[in-house]
Amino acid sequence: MLNKKEIISKIEEALNNEKEVKKVLVIPPDFTRFFSNSGLITNIIYHYFEDKGVEVVILPALGTHVPMTEEQVKEMYLDIPFDKFKVHNWRSDVVKIGEVPASFVKEVTDDLWDQSIDVEVNKLFTDPSFDLIISVGQVVPHEVIGMANHSKNIFVGIGGSQMINQSHIVGAVYGMERMMGRDFTPVRKIFDYAMEHYLKNINLLFMLTVCTAPDSVIQTHGLFIGKGRKCLEDAVKLAQEKNIDFVDTGIKKCVVYLDPKEFKSTWLGNKAIYRTRMAIADGGELVVLAPGVEKFGEDQENDRLIRKYGYCGRLKTLELLKENQDLRDNMGVAAHLIHGSSDGRFSVTYAVDKISEKEIDSVHFKSASYSEISKIYDPKKLKYGYNKLENGEKIFFIPNPALGLWINREKFKD
Numbered sequence: 536m537l538n539k540k541e542i543i544s545k546i547e548e549a550l551n552n553e554k555e556v557k558k559v560l561v562i563p564p565d566f567t568r569f570f571s572n573s574g575l576i577t578n579i580i581y582h583y584f585e586d587k588g589v590e591v592v593i594l595p596a597l598g599t600h601v602p603m604t605e606e607q608v609k610e611m612y613l614d615i616p617f618d619k620f621k622v623h624n625w626r627s628d629v630v631k632i633g634e635v636p637a638s639f640v641k642e643v644t645d646d647l648w649d650q651s652i653d654v655e656v657n658k659l660f661t662d663p664s665f666d667l668i669i670s671v672g673q674v675v676p677h678e679v680i681g682m683a684n685h686s687k688n689i690f691v692g693i694g695g696s697q698m699i700n701q702s703h704i705v706g707a708v709y710g711m712e713r714m715m716g717r718d719f720t721p722v723r724k725i726f727d728y729a730m731e732h733y734l735k736n737i738n739l740l741f742m743l744t745v746c747t748a749p750d751s752v753i754q755t756h757g758l759f760i761g762k763g764r765k766c767l768e769d770a771v772k773l774a775q776e777k778n779i780d781f782v783d784t785g786i787k788k789c790v791v792y793l794d795p796k797e798f799k800s801t802w803l804g805n806k807a808i809y810r811t812r813m814a815i816a817d818g819g820e821l822v823v824l825a826p827g828v829e830k831f832g833e834d835q836e837n838d839r840l841i842r843k844y845g846y847c848g849r850l851k852t853l854e855l856l857k858e859n860q861d862l863r864d865n866m867g868v869a870a871h872l873i874h875g876s877s878d879g880r881f882s883v884t885y886a887v888d889k890i891s892e893k894e895i896d897s898v899h900f901k902s903a904s905y906s907e908i909s910k911i912y913d914p915k916k917l918k919y920g921y922n923k924l925e926n927g928e929k930i931f932f933i934p935n936p937a938l939g940l941w942i943n944r945e946k947f948k949d
Contacts, residue, residue, distance in 0.1 A: 536754050536755065536756055537755045537756070537757070537758055539575070542572075542575065542576065542579065542755060542758055543579055545758050545760060546576065546579050546580060546583070546742065546758075546760070547579075547583060549740065549742075549760045550580070550583055550584075553666075553667055553738075553740070555666065556584070556589055556666045556667050557589060557590065557666055558589065558590045558591075558592070558664050558665050558666055558667075559580075559584050559589055559590070559591050559592070559665065559666065559667045559668070559669065560592050560593075560594060560659060560660070560662070560665045560667075560668045560669070561577055561580055561581070561591060561592070561593045561594070561668075561669045561671065562593075562594050562595070562596050562660075562668065562669065562670045562671065562688055562689065562692065562693060563576070563577040563593065563595055563596065563612075563671040563672065564595065564596050564671070564672045564673070564688070564692070565595045565596065565597050565600055565603050565607075566603050566607040566610075566611055566796075566797065567600060567797055567798075567803055567937070568672065568673055568937075569610075569611055569796075569797060570673075570746060570748040570751075570753050570935065570937070570938055571672060571673030571675075571744055571746055572673075572744050572746050572753045572755045573611075573671045573672055573673065573744065574610075574611035574612045574613065575613070576671050576742055576744070576758075577593065577612055577615070577671055578612055578613045578614070578615055580669060580671070580742075581593070581612075581615050581619070591619060592619065592621060592659065592665075593612075593615065593619050593620045593621065594620075594621045594623055594657060594659055594660075594693060595620060595622075595623065595692075596623070596670075596672065596688045596689075596691075596692020596693055597622070597623045597625070597692065597693075598625060598691050598692050598694070598699065599625055599699060599802070599833050599834065599837065599867065600803070600833050601833050601834070602622045603620070605617045608620055621659065623657050623692075623693045625694065625695055625696055625699060626695075626696055628657050628658055629655040629656060629657055629658065629693075629694065629695035629696075630655065630656065630658050630661060631653050631654065631655050631695075631697075632654050632655070632656055632661065632733045633653075633654040633729065633732055633733035634651050634652065634653055634654060635651060635652040635654060635725050635728050635729055636651050637649050637650055637651040639725075639728055640652060640705070640721075640725065643721040643724040643725065644705055644708070644709055644721045645709075645721075647705075647708050647709055648701075648704070648705050648708055648709075650701065652697060652698055652701040652702070652725060653695070653697035653698060653701075654690065654698060654729045654733050655690075655694055655695025655696075655697055655698050656689060656690070656693055656694060656695070657693040657694075659693075660689065660693060660737075666738060667738050667740065668737060668738065668739045668740070669739075669740045669741075669742060670685075670688045670689060670739060670740070670741050670742070671688075671741075671742045671743075671744075672684040672685075672688045672692075672742075672743060672744070673743070673744045673745070673746055674743050674744070674745055674759075674767065674770035674771055674773075674774045675745075675746075675774055675778050675937070675938065675939070676715050676716045676774070676778055676779060676810065676939065676940035677715065678706065678711045678714075678715055678806075678809040678810070678874050679691075679702060679703050679706040679707075679711070679714075679722055679870070679874075680702070680706065680714070680720060680722040680723050680726070681714040681715060681716065681717040681718060681719075681720035681722070681723055682716065682717065682718055682723075682767075682770075682771050682774060682775075684743055684767070684770075685726075685741055685743065685764075685766075685767040685770075686726040686727065686729070686730045686734075687723075687726060689730075689734070689739075690702070690726050690729055690730075696867075698729075699867050700865060700866035700867040700870075701866060702722050702725060702726075703866065703867040703870035703871065704856075704866040704867070704869055704870045705721055705722055705725065706720075706721070706722045706870060707849070707869070707870035707873040707874060708853075709721050709722075711809065711812075711874060712812070712813055715809070715810075715813065715940055716775060716779050716940050716942070718767070718768065718771045727764070738762075739762060740760065740761070740762055741759075741760065741761055741762065741766050741767070742758065742759075742760050743758070743759045743760075743766055743767060743770040744757065744758055744759075744770075745757040745758075745759075745770055745773045745774045745777055745778070746777075746938070747777055747778065747938060747939075748935060748938055749919070751794075751934070751935070756773060756777050757769075757770060757773045778938060778939045778940060779939065779940045779941075779942060780814075780939055780940070780941050780942070781941075781942050781943075781944040782814050782931070782941060782942070782943055782944065783944055783945070784816070784943065784944075784945055785814065785815060785816025785817065785819060785943045785945070785946070786811070786814050786815050786816060786819060786931045786941075786943070787816050787818075787819045787820070787929075788819060788820045788822070788928070788929070788930045788931070789811050789814070789815055789819065789820070789821050789822070789930070789931045789932075789933065790821075790822045790824065790912045790917070790930050790931070790932050790933070791807035791811060791821065791822070791823050791824065791932075791933045791936050792824045792914040792917075792932070792933070792934050792935070793807060793823060793824060793825045793826070793827065793828065793936075794827070794935065795826045795827025796827065797827075797935075797937070798825065798827055798828060799827050799828060799829055799830065800828060800829070800830045800831060800832060800833055800838075801825075801828060801830075801831045801841070801875065801885070801898075802831065802832050802833045802837065802841075802871060803833070804823060804825050804828050804885075805871070805874060805875040806936040806937050807821065807823045807825075807933075807936045808821065808823075808874070808875055808876075808877065808883060809874055809875075809936075810933075810936045810937075810939060810940050810941060811933065811936065811941050812877065812880075812881075813940070813941065813942040813943060813946065814931075814941035814942055814943045815877075815880075815881045815943075816881070816943070817880055817881070818880075818881065819881040819882075820881060820882050820884065821877070821881055821882065821883045821884070822884045822886060822903075822908065822912060823883065823884065823885045823886065824886050824905060824908070824909060824912060824914055825885050825886060825887050825905065826887070826888055826889070826905045826909075827889065828885065828887050828889060828890055829889035829890050830890065831894075831898065832868070836865065837865065837867075837868050837871075840861060840862065840865055840868045841868065841871070841872065841898060842894075842897065842898065843861075844859075844862065844872060845872070845897065845898035845899040846872055846875045846876040846883075846898055846899045846900060847872065847876065847899055848873075848876045848878045848879065849873045849876065849878055850878075852869055852872045852873050852876070853869075853873075855869070856869045876899070882901055883900050883901065884900065884901040884902065884903050884908075885900045885901070885902055885903070886902075886903040886904065886905040886907075886908040886909065887902065887903075887904075887905050888904065888905045888906055892904065911924070911926075912924075912930065912932075914932075914934065917930075917932040917934075918932065919932060919933065919934055920932065
């Protein structure tokens with residue numbers, strides 16, 4: 536595990552190799568990846584260049600998420616001035632720099648998807664005045680791409696609607712359980728293609744962490760820095776060791792807590808479903824403790840579509856996608872609806888206070904009062920893993936679903 540001094544040393548060693556830098560663009564994750572330790576790393580980068588008189592611009596990789604507040608920026612990025620941060624708008628701030636051909640998409644998806652995909656990035660990314668671009672983030676299991684970060688930080692984090700929508704639906708159609716925790720998935724191959732063909736003239740440096748956060752204390756197990764793919768592959772190997780937890784048999788009742796500072800929508804909160812679905816037994820229960828959830832989508836249009844169609848299962852969603860233009864125009868939402876459904880294999884109960892239980896029921900989840908259910912499943916008293924309650928009930932508790940992937944070892948062998 537790396538301490539702060541070791542992290543600083545690794546970063547400075549890499550940056551010392553960059554000569555004649557006058558202007559730097561840093562692309563870190565947003566507050567939803569607080570436990571990636573990217574806040575500290577970005578702070579170190581900022582002060583390294585600021586002390587040398589180099590101009591630093593920071594563009595958080597929001598993807599479809601809401602912009603960070605000044606309070607969040609201060610908590611995550613410490614003393615970096617708020618005016619150094621720019622806001623990415625995935626619908627309007629992008630330019631097309633290329634295209635992944637339909638023939639390639641068809642090949643890597645085993646003929647499941649055959650549409651070309653526009654490669655779009657934030658306009659700042661193509662600004663020639665930047666001598667160096669640094670992409671910072673955590674490699675961790677992910678439902679769309681298999682293992683998050685690296686080029687995903689560019690093509691989704693500061694990408695446009697075409698790439699975001701298409702990549703997400705490709706992942707959903709191909710099947711997240713075939714991809715989560717793995718490298719060289721169809722979506723990763725699409726990003727690799729785009730990087731190889733359209734980013735080769737960009738001075739792009741990756742800084743990738745592998746982290747865990749027991750008791751909400753960040754532990755950085757590795758920091759991998761490089762300009763090619765090797766840094767990703769090295770990080771993936773370590774993340775597979777640190778961020779995948781096997782259980783010996785299917786979990787009958789899983790309780791997941793969503794920190795209200797991090798999870799305010801089911802769009803984000805459904806990590807509780809994505810990351811546990813491979814561990815939950817058929818007929819099992821998932822209880823999501825969601826005190827901060829107050830909406831479904833991260834923006835108004837996504838929220839409207841989730842309310843309209845709900846988490847109705849993979850086959851039904853694909854049927855709705857064929858029949859409804861508004862879903863076809865927002866395929867990332869269709870993918871999200873697929874990811875967020877258990878397809879009837881286990882039940883999902885959202886325990887909320889800031890959104891009505893009626894609204895939760897309307898999108899095909901079960902609902903409960905957080906104030907009431909947290910008296911039974913108190914996140915402050917539960918420990919990670921199996922807990923036996925006073926009433927004799929046995930549950931598996933996960934305090935933060937964003938930091939791992941849980942798999943039933945019996946099912947994985949099959």
